[in-house]
Amino acid sequence: MLGRTALRMAAIEALKGNTLVGGNVLDSEIGALDVGADGNLRTDQEKPFISVYVEGAKLEGGADIRALHRSGPTELVIEIGITAAMVETNAETGESSIVGLQIPPTDPAFEFFLECTARQVVNALTDPGNAWAEIWRGLSSGVARIERRRTADATHGVRIAAHQIIITVDLLPDPVYGEPVAATSIWQKFFDKLATSTDPVTVKKRAAMLALLGDPDATLNSEARGDGSA
Known part of the structure; x- marks a missing residue:
């Protein structure tokens, strides 16, 4: 579903550069924090990270064929992780500290890092001056x-x-x-914002998503002919 993709992409862009993890905001890398066969937590990351992914969605009651375009209540997961190895070392003193906080790497300090980053996540997603956060908020009718x-x-x-x-x-x-996508809709804002990206992967994703919307002119022409083709 395009809504799930757009929700995730908008959240990632809204968070990049706005928390203590900097640009290390990962797209759907669930394995960034995983539970091994031995039951222990594991990560393949070398620095503090945020991983954003979408989990379940369930739509119930009164569904017709057009309901296939709806995701309904959808879970967006924002995972923040850090390990004791993810520290900064002062070249002059040799002392280690928590990345971005310059405090000793103790267990309470790691917890403090996570709490601060979680607050920054909230700040970013609710920031009225964050264009991507505005799109993220606009993709749903509410939390x-x-x-x-x-x-x-x-x-x-x-x-x-x-x-x-x-x-x-x-x-x-x-x-x-x-x-057609209405010029004033949140979807048009989303695609317009994607169009400003110079990242080649993002450019290809935008093209693929637009292709999934079909060609309104072709649809109108087929309806005028009455041939039922799409």
Whole structure:
């Protein structure tokens, strides 16, 4: 569903550069923080990170064929992680400190890092001056539920700590295939904002998403002919 993709992409862009993890905001890299076969937490990251991904969505009651364009209540997961190895070392003194905070790397300090970063996530997503956050907010009719979780573990002697923020939003319906996207809609704002990116992957993603919307002119022409083709 395009709404799920857009929600995730907008959240990632809104967070980049606006928290203590800097630009290390990962797209759907669930394995960035994983549970191994031995039950221990593991990460493949070398510096503090945020991983953003979309989980379940469920739409119930009164659904017709057009409901296929709707995701309904959808869970967006924002996962913040850090390990004891993710520290900065002062070249002059040799002392280590928490990245971005310049405080000793103790367990309370790692927890403090996660709490500060979680607050920065909230600040970024609610910032009226953050264009991507405005799009993120506009893709749903509102927040239905917020859940916060904390986890910590020690794997092979390396302490791992993480926080999760699970935001359940009621996503707006996807644009209907073959129908024009209104110039004032949040979808047009989303595609216009994507068009400003110079990242080649983002450019290709935008093109692919637009292709999934169909060609309104072709649809209108087929309806005028009465041939039922799309």
